[in-house]
Amino acid sequence: MSIDRATRTRPSAAGESETPPLLEVSDLRVRFSRHGRHVHAVNGLSYRLQPGRMLAIVGESGSGKSVSVRSLMGLLPPTAEVTGSVRLDGVELVGMPEKEIRAHRGADIAMVFQDPARSLNPTMRIGDQITEGIRAHADVDRAQARERAVELLRLVRLAAPEQRFHEYPHQLSGGMRQRVVIAIALSARPRLLIADEATTSLDVTTQAQIMELLLDLQERLDMAVILISHDLGLAASYAEDVIVMYAGRAVEHARTADLFEHVRMPYTRALLGAIPVLDRQPHTLLPVIPGQPPDLARLPEGCAFRPRCSSAGDRCAQPPPFAEHEPGHWWACWHPVTDDEEASS
């Protein structure tokens, strides 16, 4: 698998703390309650993200990836009960009144979603949509906002930005629309950009172009990026650190190269195992693992992966601690994969 990205990055790794983190998530829990039924979507998620780094969060559908990042933005419905701590530059976001969190949303943290068509207003010219975003966060007149909007379109490498400024979303391709969405997300110069399956609806070539753009913006603007993806290849190619989520928890977290070369969590190995090494190319979707993820309204005691795990034993009835077992490499498992097992598998 391509690990270029992981091997040419700065030495900071999961859990290291030589610079203060931009984002510190501690024991984050999100519960949806309806008609007496409680869905435990996020169950004690903790991680740190340094400024200017790219972290991928991967896992099967329903593992809590989207809910966990939406909670950072205060973008969950009122049925969601959020506890724990999310600190952005030391400022606590959990429990912050909606009015204050709105000031952070867009300005400090921005988000790009899967479907660019749904993120844009089809009846508005793209230039107006970008200037609206700029003026929501900065005290600038129309001419200044327009100038900045064209600059942003140039920054996201949209060809002929002055001309595109006057066009409607339907006149643009899917990739161009996602560039516009990214331009809007960047309009307040956020320190953290969350890309939630932001390239999933695009063809493979356009996906790679948008990922290269995100990488370029991350480096040029020194912006941290959280990449939410089903695509292990994408995580391996672009992110410096990877968190694997299962049933609302982080089950493995490490530098990308470390994770892929010294996988420890049987769940991560199961995700990787069905993909022959030579086929581990970018854009490799998560394979199907036999069995079902647990019902989040009735989480099992102990390790949630136990019913599907070929390494499970009696001890797995107790919850395995999520701990830094090797420098910069965190996992939650009583029976981690060894390098010898991995080599012979």
Ligand SMILES: Nc1ncnc2c1ncn2[C@@H]1O[C@H](COP(=O)(O)OP(=O)(O)OP(=O)(O)O)[C@@H](O)[C@H]1O
């Ligand atoms: N508004 C809601 N009310 C009740 N349950 C919800 C709500 N939003 C999400 N959930 C539940 O939370 C769990 C986690 O969802 P989430 O969207 O975070 O998963 P995901 O890992 O991002 O998966 P996917 O890749 O399919 O989006 C799911 O079981 C989902 O059904």
